[in-house]
Amino acid sequence: MAQIRLKNVCKRWGSFVGVDNFDLEIPDREFLVLLGPSGCGKTTTMRMIAGLETVTEGEIWLGDRMVNKLEPKDRDISMVFQSYGLYPNMTVYENIRFPLRVRRIPKEEHDKRVMRAAEMVELTDFLHRRPAALSGGQRQRVALARAIVREPNAFLMDEPLSNLDAKLRVSTRAQIKNLHHTLKTTTIYVTHDQIEAMTLADRVVVMNKGVVQQVGTPTEIYDTPANTFVAGFIGSPAMNLIAGTMKDGVFSGQNISVSGFNKSIAGEVTLGFRAEDANVATEGGEISAPIYSIELLGEATMISMRVAGELVSIKAAKDFRAEIGDTISASVPAGICHLFDSKTGARIEQD
Numbered sequence: 001m002a003q004i005r006l007k008n009v010c011k012r013w014g015s016f017v018g019v020d021n022f023d024l025e026i027p028d029r030e031f032l033v034l035l036g037p038s039g040c041g042k043t044t045t046m047r048m049i050a051g052l053e054t055v056t057e058g059e060i061w062l063g064d065r066m067v068n069k070l071e072p073k074d075r076d077i078s079m080v081f082q083s084y085g086l087y088p089n090m091t092v093y094e095n096i097r098f099p100l101r102v103r104r105i106p107k108e109e110h111d112k113r114v115m116r117a118a119e120m121v122e123l124t125d126f127l128h129r130r131p132a133a134l135s136g137g138q139r140q141r142v143a144l145a146r147a148i149v150r151e152p153n154a155f156l157m158d159e160p161l162s163n164l165d166a167k168l169r170v171s172t173r174a175q176i177k178n179l180h181h182t183l184k185t186t187t188i189y190v191t192h193d194q195i196e197a198m199t200l201a202d203r204v205v206v207m208n209k210g211v212v213q214q215v216g217t218p219t220e221i222y223d224t225p226a227n228t229f230v231a232g233f234i235g236s237p238a239m240n241l242i243a244g245t246m247k248d249g250v251f252s253g254q255n256i257s258v259s260g261f262n263k264s265i266a267g268e269v270t271l272g273f274r275a276e277d278a279n280v281a282t283e284g285g286e287i288s289a290p291i292y293s294i295e296l297l298g299e300a301t302m303i304s305m306r307v308a309g310e311l312v313s314i315k316a317a318k319d320f321r322a323e324i325g326d327t328i329s330a331s332v333p334a335g336i337c338h339l340f341d342s343k344t345g346a347r348i349e350q351d
């Protein structure tokens with residue numbers, strides 16, 4: 001078990017900044033998810049923690065040891081990659097056992113530990129097969145079992161589910177969650193899938209272009225995004241963001257007027273709201289615009305409209321029906337709205 005601490009960690013290649021001033025304490029047993037778009041520095045951060053990449057500036061601590069100069073093998077961390085990295089000539093059993101042999105764990109312990117790891121990821125029926133005779137999901141579970149068998153201080157998982165189809169992702173995700181509940185090993189998990197992040201994490205770190213944008217529980221990130229980047233990244237669909245002007249407590253833009261804000265906020269602001277918080281109104285709603293598209297989702301109907309130049313989504317009841325081009329009204333009261341500074345993108349607290 002281990003606490004992981006990153007103190008102002010930077011990674012630069014020449015003038016290019018891969019990770020900028022990453023500063024975070026990850027308590028023992030936490031499941032931390034790094035979330036962000038491609039190229040934002042997730043893998044680089046993990047590789048620095050694992051010791052596969054040098055740190056340009058700052059310190060990495062595992063428990064009470066500063067590990068900047070420690071070899072990867074001495075850090076006692078298991079890493080699971082997107083590509084499984086299994087040995088094709090070895091059986092599943094031997095693949096899982098491999099780290100025990102490398103680390104010279106006494107032979108008499110091997111069988112017990114391999115069987116326990118295999119059981120946790122439901123592989124006991126496949127131990128004698130070679131990786132080529134397994135499905136993608138099964139291979140991924142062998143990689144997981146091989147990480148578990150070492151009983152490391154921490155797990156680093158870099159997009160371990162990205163090779164799996166949608167259904168397998170959901171079931172393997174549940175298995176990873178259950179595994180963490182059982183083992184309670186500090187885990188850092190990388191994904192660019194925000195649903196994976198929300199469902200697995202104790203805390204989420206949202207990154208963009210090497211810079212941490214927000215750290216918080218999934219609820220905090222979803223309910224109070226720190227800036228327009230986080231607001232526009234989290235949620236499916238992401239939060240609607242509309243640029244407009246605030247004056248005397250009224251936000252206005254093309255096809256939208258929302259009143260009831262604090263009068264001390266004025267100028268160019270970006271208004272945000274989630275599709276599921278808004279509603280179709282019979283008349284007199286804050287938004288009035290023609291329907292751009294309408295999608296039947298089964299449990300709801302998603303309507304999109306063009307407001308102040310942006311396509312905005314509103315979730316209506318599942319039996320709501322209308323035609324593209326019909327002008328409708330939507331209720332978006334101030335109470336469901338988030339406000340952001342249009343220049344900096346930063347959240348504006350409303351009370």
Ligand SMILES: Nc1ncnc2c1ncn2[C@@H]1O[C@H](COP(=O)(O)OP(=O)(O)OP(=O)(O)O)[C@@H](O)[C@H]1O
Pocket residue numbers: 013016017018036037038039040041042043044045192
């Ligand atoms: N050895 C290197 N030399 C120079 N630039 C690098 C090197 N390795 C990574 N980078 C750059 O650093 C940035 C961060 O890369 P990283 O692999 O951490 O992204 P990521 O968040 O894991 O993205 P993805 O979701 O695509 O895996 C990228 O712009 C990448 O091109």
Ligand SMILES: [Mg+2]
Pocket residue numbers: 042043044158
């Ligand atoms: Mg990556």
